[in-house]
Every structure is written in C-alpha cells, then in structure tokens.
Amino acid sequence: MKKLNKKYAELLHQASIATGRKEAVGLLHKATKLQSKLDEKSKVISNFD
Numbered sequence: 001m002k003k004l005n006k007k008y009a010e011l012l013h014q015a016s017i018a019t020g021r022k023e024a025v026g027l028l029h030k031a032t033k034l035q036s037k038l039d040e041k042s043k044v045i046s047n048f049d
Helices: 002-017 021-048
Strands: none
Touching: 002 021
16 A cells, blocks of 8 residues: 555656646546545455454
C-alpha cells in the first residue's frame, strides 16, 4: 500500500509541473484511478479489523 501512496504522490507532483493541459489532465486521471484502488484496499483492510 505504501508503494501505491508513493506512486499517487508522484503522479500529483508530475501533474503540478506539467506544461500542457492534456498532459496534466492525463496524469490527474491516472492519479484518480490509483486513488480509487487505494480506497478499495483500505475498505478491505478495515473489514478485517
């Protein structure tokens, strides 16, 4: 899960320094998909507690 968090942070950083609109939007979409994966994993983990 730490690996996903690190990847998410990196995508947001890349999006903030992106020069083009399409590049930034593409990176934000990837980050959103990754965030939904993180949310799913956290729900699964919390169900086991």
